[in-house]
Amino acid sequence: MTPLAAIIAQRIRATGPITLADYMEICLLHPRHGYYATRDPFGAGGDFTTAPEIHQMFGELCGLALAQAWIDQGRPAPFTLAEAGPGRGTMMADMLRAIRVVPGMANAAQVALIEASPHLRQIQRDRLGPVNHLDHVGDMPDKPLFLMANEFFDALPIRQYQRVEGGWAERVVGLSDGGLRLGLGPAVQLSRDGRPGDVVEDCPAAPAMVEAIARRIAARGGAAILIDYGGWNGLGDTFQAVRNHAPENPLDHPGEADLTAHVDFAPLAAAAIRAGAVAARLVCQGDWLVSLGAAQRAERLAAAGDAGAVAALRRLTHPDEMGHLFKAIAIWPKGAPPVPGFDALRLHADHA
Numbered sequence: 001m002t003p004l005a006a007i008i009a010q011r012i013r014a015t016g017p018i019t020l021a022d023y024m025e026i027c028l029l030h031p032r033h034g035y036y037a038t039r040d041p042f043g044a045g046g047d048f049t050t051a052p053e054i055h056q057m058f059g060e061l062c063g064l065a066l067a068q069a070w071i072d073q074g075r076p077a078p079f080t081l082a083e084a085g086p087g088r089g090t091m092m093a094d095m096l097r098a099i100r101v102v103p104g105m106a107n108a109a110q111v112a113l114i115e116a117s118p119h120l121r122q123i124q125r126d127r128l129g130p131v132n133h134l135d136h137v138g139d140m141p142d143k144p145l146f147l148m149a150n151e152f153f154d155a156l157p158i159r160q161y162q163r164v165e166g167g168w169a170e171r172v173v174g175l176s177d178g179g180l181r182l183g184l185g186p187a188v189q190l191s192r193d194g195r196p197g198d199v200v201e202d203c204p205a206a207p208a209m210v211e212a213i214a215r216r217i218a219a220r221g222g223a224a225i226l227i228d229y230g231g232w233n234g235l236g237d238t239f240q241a242v243r244n245h246a247p248e249n250p251l252d253h254p255g256e257a258d259l260t261a262h263v264d265f266a267p268l269a270a271a272a273i274r275a276g277a278v279a280a281r282l283v284c285q286g287d288w289l290v291s292l293g294a295a296q297r298a299e300r301l302a303a304a305g306d307a308g309a310v311a312a313l314r315r316l317t318h319p320d321e322m323g324h325l326f327k328a329i330a331i332w333p334k335g336a337p338p339v340p341g342f343d344a345l346r347l348h349a350d351h352a
Contacts, residue, residue: 001179004033004255009175017174017183020239021157021204024259028155029116033255036117042087048242048258050151051227051285051322052091055312057301059094061292062225065340066095066146067102069223072337076221077108079144084114084137084209085152089127095148096128112140137212145222147213153268154228154260158203160239163194171199173251180251199237201261207271214275214331223339224331230263231327232282238262265329269345272331280330280342286323289316291341 001009008026012018018026028035042053051058070079081099083092092111099105112132115121121133134140160171162184169184176183192200213224230238241250243257250259269279294313301309317323330339338344 002033002254002256004030005180005253007033008173008180008254009178012173012175012180017172017185019159019170019172021159023173023254024155024157027254027257027259030255034117035255035258037119038255042090048245050087051316051326052087052094052150054315055309056094056097057294057297057309057312058289058316059091060098061289061294061297062091062148062150063095063098064102065225065292066148066223067099067105068340069332069336070105070146071102073144073221073223073333075104075108076144077104078110079108079146079222080112080141081109082112082114082134082140082145082147084147084149085155086113086115086124087120087151089113089124089131091148091150092124093127109146110141110143114140137209140216142216142220144220145213145216145224147222147224148227149224150227152228153203153206153209153226153263154230155258156203156205156209158201158239158261160237161188161190161192161200161202163196163198165196168192168194168200180254182251194235198235200235201238201264203261203264203267206263207267210268210331211271211275214272214277214279217331218276218333221333221336223336225328225339226265226268226330227285227326227328228263229325229327230265232264233266234262234264263327265327269329273345276334277331278334278336278338279345280328280332280339281345282327282329283342284319284324285326285328286317286319286321288328288341289323 086092112134114134161168162171167187168190169187172183172185173180174183238261239250241248241257241259265282272279298309298313315321330342332339
């Protein structure tokens with residue numbers, strides 16, 4: 001049993017089973033034993049590899065997409081260039097390098113990183129130098145906002161509900177034979193249909209965060225690009241753990257494995273629209289990167305001696321790799337041109 005497992009077990013003995021949301025928050029953010037508080041989880045030496053760690057072209061293309069949105073909106077200055085969940089700071093470094101080719105943009109950008117982990121904050125400072133770290137998206141300055149969030153929403157705590165006779169029951173973490181086990185709480189009412197055994201997930205924090213981001217963009221201008229694995233109006237149990245680049249039971253090693261769930265983009269788009277902004281139609285990451293010129297960028301890098309560029313392109317864009325597993329949406333103000341590679345969502349027509 002890990003040190004954090006013992007702490008969780010003690011809490012359950014004292015107060016009863018806990019929700020999956022509470023379990024995820026403890027496992028990821030406990031100040032002494034939490035996953036993000038104690039390690040650098042990225043890359044070959046960690047537990048998983050994100051797109052910015054695969055190749056520089058990912059962050060460069062993201063930065064240039066935001067740059068075109070900045071130009072299309074009249075080059076507002078100053079503006080906030082933000083990233084939610086910036087990891088090692090790799091993508092922000094690549095975006096900053098890319099936007100330096102856009103006259104006036106780098107000087108107008110004021111970088112803000114939304115990061116809860118003190119450990120990762122230090123890694124980001126080492127990579128980027130002095131930066132403005134924020135605890136919450138609501139803390140961002142009252143300026144035009146251009147924001148990237150890659151594999152950020154998948155780590156937000158979720159709640160799960162399973163269809164049972166008489167309604168739905170929340171899935172909770174309890175104890176059995178001295179170990180952590182999933183069980184069911186009392187029946188509750190949800191405005192969802194389902195068959196016995198069906199599981200649905202809810203991430204209450206995600207729409208609230210998107211609404212705050214979209215409200216700032218609607219009022220002050222800017223754009224946001226959100227990339228994650230997931231889908232639209234998802235159904236099923238997607239709660240998962242990754243440790244040493246391999247999947248495992250999420251209850252086996254609390255605090256020592258990354259815990260995530262697939263992102264349901266439908267409530268995120270609805271939150272953006274509710275805040276008065278435009279939300280994009282959901283697209284696959286691979287299709288979006290190709291529309292931005294990823295293939296041509298990889299060819300130029302390969303010709304300049306980058307031996308890994310072509311393989312990285314395949315991993316980022318091919319349907320059998322990350323290309324279709326990861327999805328993307330964008331947010332921009334009403335009346336502004338779409339963010340490059342996206343079309344506006346016609347909610348009832350596209351996703352009735």
